[in-house]
């Protein structure tokens with residue numbers, strides 16, 4: 481590691497103020513002294529990521545600047561409350577950090593108010609639900625095994641003990657059946673209806689759900705955790721003006737840090753100051769200001785035109801996957817996709833979601849097993865495999881590569897149905913080789929900016945990359 485005298489001039493050249501550069505490099509040196517095993521683990525993790533293709537639908541490639549923003553020291557501050565209204569002194573700077581994140585969140589989603597403090601998507605949901613509802617209140621949410629989320633008052637979540645949840649299911653064709661939701665709403669008379677999910681690949685019709693909410697006098701909460709990038713880019717209909725409150729995680733599609741947002745539109749029936757009170761003091765204490773800085777960076781990135789283009793690729797690539805599966809006679813929940821996700825339905829087949837997920841992981845591809853509606857298998861085995869295209873869209877690969885990959889995975893599923901051992905499948909071997917080639921070809925995209933732009937040799941030195 482370079483000595484202190486060498487660090488500062490180099491940092492200055494990169495536009496990093498010396499104190500900030502020292503914080504990061506001194507911190508790394510201290511880590512090397514006190515917890516070298518952590519540095520080894522970090523190196524192994526980064527190496528593993530560089531060698532794998534990530535098709536986990538609930539994630540996106542965290543932007544390097546987002547990771548750096550979290551290490552700027554802002555987390556080391558205690559300050560409850562909101563900018564200009566804190567309960568602790570010395571907060572002028574972090575007030576500006578928070579404001580930056582708020583302004584960008586409002587701009588990105590066209591929201592009239594954003595609360596950027598939730599420590600996770602689940603905490604955003606819990607803050608809102610606990611704030612809006614009284615103990616024992618009826619609430620209507622999507623069934624967990626039909627694509628809902630634990631934090632939507634699902635049975636295993638503790639919140640279900642304190643409210644009276646009813647769940648709606650998907651229709652026979654795996655899509656949202658509005659008349660079924662209406663029926664459930666008419667009988668359960670919920671105070672809140674929650675929409676959005678973890679494993680729903682089709683467009684969510686927020687307007688239709690609003691009509692149901694209006695009919696029974698319920699508030700509509702939309703959780704766009706999985707599709708927030710698509711919504712921001714206009715590649716999925718906006719939940720505004722239909723939802724009274726909108727929540728999202730920031731790491732799934734926004735390339736942000738872990739964390740959540742709560743948003744409201746101008747027509748919401750829930751006041752901005754009520755939303756703030758639900759988060760603090762209603763549910764959380766001091767926000768993590770490092771996380772807020774990182775959210776500001778991610779939201780800024782999502783405002784760039786390149787992000788919208790990437791979201792276009794996200795949807796196009798998911799359709800390529802859907803076509804590869806359906807053209808081989810494999811079933812998909814919802815029959816296809818309008819988003820970043822396809823959910824393979826293996827009910828009635830010998831091969832399970834777990835079999836496919838394991839075979840893919842051994843070939844260097846990450847995709848998770850997932851329950852499908854009316855799944856006869858356990859959550860450990862599952863009849864579903866969920867595939868997402870967020871990472872592929874930022875790798876700079878072309879449609880033919882995505883098609884090869886999708887067709888290879890679809891063919892592997894057919895091979896595994898006949899013989900559960902992946903190594904007996906020629907397709908599995910081809911897939912493993914394809915992953916190696918793809919990650920090598922896109923290595924440049926994964927390099928830190930310093931190694932990409934530090935002089936011509938640096939660029940020419942990376943194999944397969946035009947300078």
Ligand SMILES: Cc1ncc(COP(=O)(O)O)c(C=O)c1O
Nearest residue numbers: 600601602629677678703705729
């Ligand atoms: C729809 C939905 N909401 C909320 C969450 C929870 O987000 P977090 O992991 O940030 O708590 C998830 C994560 O899986 C999700 O899919």
